[in-house]
Structures are given as structure tokens and as C-alpha cells.
Amino acid sequence: MTDGVPHPLADGFVGVFDSGVGGVSVLQHLVRELPGEDFRYFGDSAHAPYGGKSADEVYRLSRTIADRMLADGAKALVIACNTATSAAAAQLREAYPQVPVVGVEPALKPAVLAGGSKKVLVMATEVTLALDKFHQLEERWAQGAQVVPVACGGLVECVERGDLDDPSVIEVLERLVGRYRGEVDRVVLGCTHYPFVRTQIAQVLGDVTFFDGGAGTARQLRRLLEQDGLLRDGDQGVVSFSSSIDTPAELALYRRFFEMPC
Ligand code: DGL
DSSP: OBTTBOOTTTTSEEEEEESSSTTHHHHHHHHHHOTTSOEEEEEOGGGOOOTTSOHHHHHHHHHHHHHHHHHTTEEEEEEOOHHHHHHHHHHHHHHOTTSOEEOOOOOHHHHHHTOOSSEEEEEEOHHHHHSHHHHHHHHHHOTTOOEEEEEOTTHHHHHHHOOTTSHHHHHHHHHHHGGGTTTEEEEEEOSTTGGGGHHHHHHHHOSOEEEOSHHHHHHHHHHHHHHTTOOOOSSOOOEEEEESSOSHHHHHHHHHHHHSOO
């Protein structure tokens, strides 16, 4: 912003996307941090999960969504998906230098800095754990802590189905992380779907502290909007939802998750 003159794009919306309903956990932080902004959320539920696809495929899907959001007038993009951030954030920033592009990454740094006597479990998708971004994070922040990465195939599907009380959620979690019960005291939720099953994860792992990237992503968006003079600090903004499964039931699921504490 220069000389108090509002940026011409400041009234635009912030586009937020994920492979499905998971990014709604990030959206909750965004709205809390920036209540005056308009947010348009898109969940690519027709193509979820992204976590078992190739990095190229995740990039292609992310690029299609981002292109459409920008064509619709987005003033900033939030990739509310660890997997898509790892596979596509760098390329999207290069493709759209004119708008802030904010991603989300596994909150390994705060988990390690919190200290503890046991291991740090990182739950994320196969793609997130395989790509360079996670290896760089680990190299930079593990600092002697015992980090245990676990690819949680099958968990995103449980969350996408929407019935979080179904016994199959606990069965899947037992299979994925049950063997670490009592061995870990910190858990990084490295996929934006997982905060919605925090209670179920605690049921399986016992007394643990959770870390996720939602709040940090919201603070980073605020910083970038401020820096570019794009911040809109007016009345309550509008939050809207759309999905590649364009049915009333799917959109109702997104709204229900938006109201759910996570
Ligand atoms: N919510 C995603 C993430 O943060 C996507 C997971 C998926 O679709 O597999 O990684």
C-alpha cells in the first residue's frame, strides 16, 4: 500500500483449496485471523486423496484449480493441503508472481522446539513424506529429536466420508499408528484432514500434544497481505464453498466441518 491508497485488488477474495474437506481445518484459522476477508474454498473431493498420486499429477490438479481461482479474481491463494504444497507451491509461486501464494507444511519445528522425553510422530501422506520439502524440514529442525514419519494411507478417505464416529476410523488408526502408543509424546498432523480426527488419534495414542500448520499459515497470509497492501480489515467477510463433487450433500459436509471444533 502506498500513501494510504487502497490496492485495486484489496477487495478481491482469497482462494483456498485442498484435495477435499481437509483444508477446512486451515480455513477455520484463516477466518479467525482475518475475519474481514472474503474466502472462497474449493475442495477437489472428486480427486481425493491426493496423497497416493504422483507429484506431477498433484501439481496438474493444483494448477487447474489455481488457474480457475485467479481467472475468477482471487487476490491471494492458500494451498490448504500439505501434499499440494509439497508438490506444487514452488511452481505456482513462479507461475503467479503477482499474487501471494501461501502453503501449509508439517509443523515439525514447533513440535521439536516444544521438547519432550519421547519421539515425535509425523503423520502425513505418502507424497508429503517422499518429497524434498519434508526432507529439508527434517534436516533443518529434527535437531537430534527422534522423528518418526508415518504415511497414513486410508485416513483421508475416512475423513472424506464424513462419519468420524464410525468404528472404522479407530480401526484404521490402530493399524497405522497403534504400535506407537506410549512411545510418542508429540504428534505432528502433517495433513490438513487429520485435525478432524484429533480425538480419535488421541484415543489410540494416549497422552500426546498435537501440532498442525493451520495457525502459522493464517499468520503468514496476514503478513503477505499486509506487505502487498491487500489486507481488508472491514466488516465480516463472506465464506463460500464449492467442490468438484457438486452436490448439496457434499457442500453440507464442508459447512458441517467448518463449524466443527478441530
Ligand atoms: N489434506 C491433504 C494434505 O494436507 C490431502 C491429503 C490427500 O488428499 O491425500 O496433505
